Amino acid sequence: MSAAALPSPGIAQPASDEWPLMRGDPTDASLTDAVLAPLWHSSPAWWALFAFSAAGTLLLLGTVAYTVMVGIGTWGNNIPVAWAFAITNFVWWIGIGHAGTFISAFLLLLNQKWRGSINRVAEAMTIFALVNAALFPLLHLGRPWFFYWLVPYPATMNVWPNFKSALPWDVAAVTTYFTVSLLFWFLGLVPDLASARDRAPTLLRRRVYGVFAMGWRGSGFQWQRYRVAYVLLAGLATPLVISVHSVVSLDFSIAQLPGWHSTIFPPYFVVGAIYSGLAMVLILLLPVRRAFHLSGIITEAHLNAIAKLMLAMGLMLAYSYVIETFMAWYSADAAERYTYLVGRPFGPYAVAYWIMTVLNVLSPQLFWSKRLRTNTAALFLVSVGILTGMWMERFLIIVTSLNRDFLTSSWHIYMPTWVDWGILAGSFGLFGFLFLLFLRFVPSVAISEVKSLRLELASRRRAESSHA
Amino acid sequence: MAAPFPRWVNTLARATLIAAVCTLVGVPVALMAWVRTPNATRRFQPVAQPIAFDHRIHVTGQHIDCQYCHFSVERAASAGIPPSSTCVPCHSTVWMNSSALSLVRQSVATGTPLHWNRVNALPGFVYFNHAIHVNKGIKCENCHGRVERMARVYQAAPLTMSWCVDCHRTVRAPTNCTTCHR
Numbered sequence: 001m002s003a004a005a006l007p008s009p010g011i012a013q014p015a016s017d018e019w020p021l022m023r024g025d026p027t028d029a030s031l032t033d034a035v036l037a038p039l040w041h042s043s044p045a046w047w048a049l050f051a052f053s054a055a056g057t058l059l060l061l062g063t064v065a066y067t068v069m070v071g072i073g074t075w076g077n078n079i080p081v082a083w084a085f086a087i088t089n090f091v092w093w094i095g096i097g098h099a100g101t102f103i104s105a106f107l108l109l110l111n112q113k114w115r116g117s118i119n120r121v122a123e124a125m126t127i128f129a130l131v132n133a134a135l136f137p138l139l140h141l142g143r144p145w146f147f148y149w150l151v152p153y154p155a156t157m158n159v160w161p162n163f164k165s166a167l168p169w170d171v172a173a174v175t176t177y178f179t180v181s182l183l184f185w186f187l188g189l190v191p192d193l194a195s196a197r198d199r200a201p202t203l204l205r206r207r208v209y210g211v212f213a214m215g216w217r218g219s220g221f222q223w224q225r226y227r228v229a230y231v232l233l234a235g236l237a238t239p240l241v242i243s244v245h246s247v248v249s250l251d252f253s254i255a256q257l258p259g260w261h262s263t264i265f266p267p268y269f270v271v272g273a274i275y276s277g278l279a280m281v282l283i284l285l286l287p288v289r290r291a292f293h294l295s296g297i298i299t300e301a302h303l304n305a306i307a308k309l310m311l312a313m314g315l316m317l318a319y320s321y322v323i324e325t326f327m328a329w330y331s332a333d334a335a336e337r338y339t340y341l342v343g344r345p346f347g348p349y350a351v352a353y354w355i356m357t358v359l360n361v362l363s364p365q366l367f368w369s370k371r372l373r374t375n376t377a378a379l380f381l382v383s384v385g386i387l388t389g390m391w392m393e394r395f396l397i398i399v400t401s402l403n404r405d406f407l408t409s410s411w412h413i414y415m416p417t418w419v420d421w422g423i424l425a426g427s428f429g430l431f432g433f434l435f436l437l438f439l440r441f442v443p444s445v446a447i448s449e450v451k452s453l454r455l456e457l458a459s460r461r462r463a464e465s466s467h468a
Numbered sequence: 469m470a471a472p473f474p475r476w477v478n479t480l481a482r483a484t485l486i487a488a489v490c491t492l493v494g495v496p497v498a499l500m501a502w503v504r505t506p507n508a509t510r511r512f513q514p515v516a517q518p519i520a521f522d523h524r525i526h527v528t529g530q531h532i533d534c535q536y537c538h539f540s541v542e543r544a545a546s547a548g549i550p551p552s553s554t555c556v557p558c559h560s561t562v563w564m565n566s567s568a569l570s571l572v573r574q575s576v577a578t579g580t581p582l583h584w585n586r587v588n589a590l591p592g593f594v595y596f597n598h599a600i601h602v603n604k605g606i607k608c609e610n611c612h613g614r615v616e617r618m619a620r621v622y623q624a625a626p627l628t629m630s631w632c633v634d635c636h637r638t639v640r641a642p643t644n645c646t647t648c649h650r
Contacts, residue, residue: 153496156503158630197472206472215481 019301019374021114021453026296028451032195035445038292039196042440045291050436056429063422064139072142074419081402081414086140088394089424091248092276093133094174095269095390098241099277100126101181104188105237108230113456114305116449117297120192121288122281123185124442128434129280130178132427137170139423166250173247177240184233190216190226192443245273252397258335259344259401262327268320275313275360276390278306279383284435286376288444297450300374307373310386314364321361335406344400348413352392359389509628514620515587519571527616530558534608534615541608545597549584552576587621588612594629595650604639 026034038046067074077084104119138144150171152161161168194216197209216222249269252260282303289298328340344353363385372378404411438444506512526532535541540548552575559569575582590596601611608615613624625631629648636643 154500156626156628156630158633203472210472211481215478 019299019304020457021117021299021301022450022457023296023299026454028454031297031450031454032199032447034293034296035192035443035447035450036196036199038439039441039443040201043291046436046440049432053429053432053436056426057433058426058429059422060426060430063419063426064135067139067419067423068144072140074417076414076416076420078412078414080405080410080412081399083140083398083402084414085395085416085420085424086136087251088391088398089427090133090136090140091269091394091398092391093129093136093427094248095245095273095276095394096280096387097126097129097133097177097181097277098245098270098273099281100124100129101177101184101237101241102274102277103281104184105234106241108234109238112305113453114302116453117294117445118281118285118302118306119449120185120188120442120444120446121285122277123181123188124435124438124444125280125284126181126277127178127185128431128438129277130174130181131434132431134174134178135427136423166247166254169247170251173240173244177244180233180237180240184230184237187226187230187233188446189442190214191218191448192446194218195447196443241274242270245269252401257401257405258328258333258339259397262324264320264323264327268317268324271313271316271320272390272393275310275317276387278310278313279386279390282306282310282379282383283387286380288439290376292439292444294445297445303376303379304370304373307367307379310382311364311367314360314386318361321357339401339404343404344396347400347404349396349400349403352396356389356392356396359385360393363389504626506626509626510623511626512622512624514618514622515585516620517585518583520568523615523618523621541598542602543599545595545599547598552582588623588625588627590627594648596648604641 072086075085077086100119100122103115103122107115107119138147141147141150149155150161150168152163152168161171163169190213193209194213197206197213200206200209246266246269249265253262253265255261285298285302285306289295325340328336331337344350363382366372366378366382399414403414502508526537527534537550537554538547539550540546552572555569555572556576559572563569571582602608611625613622615621632648633643635641636647641647
């Protein structure tokens with residue numbers, strides 16, 4: 001019955017002819033042990049990173065508390081540049097959050113087996129990025145304790161959010177995305193949590209993992225239901241990859257500001273989002289792979305595939321930049337032309353423009369080279385570059401358009417304050433903090449998927465050898 | 469290896485799930501209901517005053533018009549609270565030496581106003597105007613209830629925004645935000 005709903009249980013496609021998806025000849029038991037090892041033993045390196053990110057989290061708490069107590073006048077925001085850092089960071093973080101679902105749901109439906117060993121990290125990253133993303137618009141409300149006014153509910157004020165605006169849809173899109181991502185992540189975790197329960201050294205840990213494993217026994221009946229639910233959720237999550245950032249981009253394109261009022265925004269934002277998300281996946285995956293000795297299951301085949309995806313996204317993004325600029329020129333609208341042809345490349349924020357162009361457009365071109373696609377140092381550096389470039393892009397879109405619109409009387413320069421920088425830096429801290437906790441308490445690779453991949457590879461090998 | 473949980477945990481797990489769903493739905497619903505109760509809007513709670521002034525005696529008993537004391541209600545945004553000199557013409561003859569009125573005598577003698585506790589209070593960001601309402605024929609009791617029957621005045625209307633806006637919609641008074649938030 002479920003066969004139609006499942007990706008065909010056929011042979012795993014090799015991501016590349018040269019590199020295997022799995023190295024060595026692991027057994028089921030050794031795979032489980034390898035992935036679960038970090039749950040039972042911590043390392044000094046983990047503690048050092050943890051302390052560092054905890055300090056970052058404290059910085060975030062401090063700057064947020066200061067903002068809440070004093071008000072957002074502590075930020076550099078002004079009128080006209082009312083969105084400034086808060087919305088830049090929001091759009092950036094939420095973009096990063098896109099790769100998780102892209103890798104886990106999109107690629108699941110496309111039956112890309114190589115996703116199995118990296119989807120857990122990608123999904124965790126998605127959730128933590130969304131936590132960070134949600135923080136910024138909430139603080140930007142000014143009175144964050146009234147966040148529930150964003151939700152349409154029968155209030156005693158008799159006013160409802162304006163459904164003609166993109167902003168309430170933004171709230172809807174982001175909360176839906178968060179809920180679905182969390183459920184998807186958790187559902188994927190259940191069998192692995194059961195493995196952790198069964199192998200945990202102490203009764204307390206067995207019980208804690210047992211609670212979260214929700215009675216998973218791995219019977220055929222459970223697996224059958226499980227696969228159906230998983231694929232259904234993947235089907236639900238996949239359109240969200242497209243919709244969330246499209247809705248976010250509408251926040252901009254419904255306005256008439258030069259540089260915002262453009263129909264290319266939804267695809268342009270989605271591509272940028274997946275692009276930055278893939279970069280973040282690599283930044284997290286490369287150290288994890290090395291520290292936890294996982295290069296046997298996260299092989300060059302995976303890195304190669306991600307690098308290729310990044311190159312493709314980078315090209316699409318470059319295309320968007322070109323089209324955007326061309327349309328501005330072609331519109332013959334003075335304000336549009338000024339923004340794209342003069343304001344951004346040569347205006348007060350020109351540095352951000354050129355950083356963006358070099359890092360987003362030029363740096364991924366390195367990945368035309370096969371050697372660099374599997375070179376971890378190159379991958380890491382380019383990923384950092386792409387994340388920086390994408391942040392600059394968001395900053396440019398928001399600040400250069402707001403800072404100089406049609407009316408000379410409403411031109412104003414924006415400069416962030418130390419609180420702005422503190423919150424941004426602190427949000428990295430929180431992200432690292434959550435991610436490190438994740439590494440320490442949750443299996444960081446989908447063990448059950450890797451095990452089934454192993455069986456498939458083994459059976460294919462058998463088939464090939466008997467054929468010969 | 470022994471099972472990590474005893475059998476009854478299954479029931480507990482199911483009960484927890486049901487309880488979680490109920491909480492998730494129940495808490496917002498309960499809160500939405502609560503903000504509409506008189507407790508949350510502070511309706512029907514008689515407010516104690518330094519002087520036991522009684523509207524029943526003065527309005528129903530003495531047939532004094534509201535505007536004798538709330539003198540600016542037809543002319544201004546505020547209805548006006550009577551200064552202590554308003555009490556003098558009558559109370560120089562009635563209950564002259566009563567201890568109930570000692571604060572009034574003190575206030576008249578020293579010229580310092582009395583401190584009445586507020587009963588109806590809108591937040592500072594709401595602009596309300598008595599004159600327009602009274603002149604358009606809205607009775608005090610539409611908004612304040614039967615004050616002449618109250619020993620201690622209490623807030624009769626919820627004073628929520630929906631209360632104002634619902635009436636404005638039915639009588640076609642302006643409802644754009646800047647009417648009341650300016």
